Amino acid sequence: MTPSLDAYVMLSSALFAIGFLGVLVRRNTLVIFMCLELMLVAATLALVAFSRFNGTEDGDVFVFFILTVAAAEVAVGLAIIVALFRLRQTIQVDRLNSMRH
Amino acid sequence: MEQIAFIFLSALTLACALGVVLAKNAVNGAMCLLLCLAGIAGLFVQLHAYLLAFILVLVYAGAVVALFLFIIMLLDMQGGQAWRFRPAQALAGFAAAALLVTGLDLIAIRGRLGGGPPVGQGAGSSLKLYAYQLFTAYLLPVQVMGFLLLVAMLGIILISRRISEADPSK
CATH class of the missing domain: 4.10.170 (p53, subunit A)
Incomplete structure (x- = not known):
């Protein structure tokens, strides 16, 4: 007996919500970035599940591209965080508020 | 058998995802992310997307988490001081996440995705x-x-x- 599509969709939505919670609650830029990755992976899980249960391969190919873009995104994002740290000596988002006023 | 494996893998994934959000130290968070990705790779194997599971482990667990650990080592000298719990903020965050998951699940239920068996071989196989x-x-x-x-x-x-x-x- 295989798990149903509903189970996979609910799991991926729960995973997405956990990542969203982390983005809202945490103050460390690196942790926020990790939670963003979590949300991305949750979306890929839903894509793979839909692709499997509908018998098409387009979702799988799309996930392949998502993984490539995610690798590029992580590299650029971490470079920006390192540059930010060099400039401001902090990566806590509540101290990076020079655009606030 | 598959059902048991699914329950185990989804529990592992969700617990480690919560670990990423709640970990005091960013290094522990990165380790939880690694375990979470391993769980997702297991779920991909269950969905017959073997190549994607392999790429996920290779790219995410091999490259992305390692990069995260390097940057944490480079920057995060303050250790655990980061995680200050603010009740109003945490409440708002939990409410937003609960709303999001309710909305998504409502769409999934109302859309009648159905509990039918998977079609075909699975492209990733x-x-x-x-x-x-x-x-x-x-x-x-x-x-x-x-x-x-x-x-x-x-x-x-x-x-x-x-x-x-x-x-x-x-």
């Missing part, structure tokens, strides 16, 4: 089929993706160079 797709229907996206990786690499070089040159002039 055959590498040949996969490669055929990539080099026929998705040839242009593959080229664009290669260009994107090149641009990202150049961007990273530019970002890290400009800052390091600006620093001594200050």
Whole structure:
């Protein structure tokens, strides 16, 4: 007996919500970035599940591209965080508020 | 049997995802992310997407988490001081996440996705089929993706160079 599509969709939505919670609650830029990755992976899980249960391969190919873009995104994002740290000596988002006023 | 494996893997994934959000130390968070990705790779195997599971472990667990750990080692000298719990903020965050998950699940339930069995073999099970797709229907996206990786690499070089040159002039 295989798990149903509903189970996979609910799991991926729960995973997405956990990542969203982390983005809202945490103050460390690196942790926020990790939670963003979590949300991305949750979306890929839903894509793979839909692709499997509908018998098409387009979702799988799309996930392949998502993984490539995610690798590029992580590299650029971490470079920006390192540059930010060099400039401001902090990566806590509540101290990076020079655009606030 | 498959049901038991699914329950175990989803419990592992969700627990480790919560670990990423709640971990005091960013290094523990990165380790939880690693375990969470291992769980997702297991779920991909259950969905017959073997190639994607392999790529997920290779790219995410091998490269991305290692990169995260390097940057945490480089920057996060303050250790555990980061996680200050603010009740109002946490309440708002939990409410937003609960709303989001309720909305998504309502769409999933109202949409009647159905509990039917999977159709066909599963595309990811055959590498040949996969490669055929990539080099026929998705040839242009593959080229664009290669260009994107090149641009990202150049961007990273530019970002890290400009800052390091600006620093001594200050």
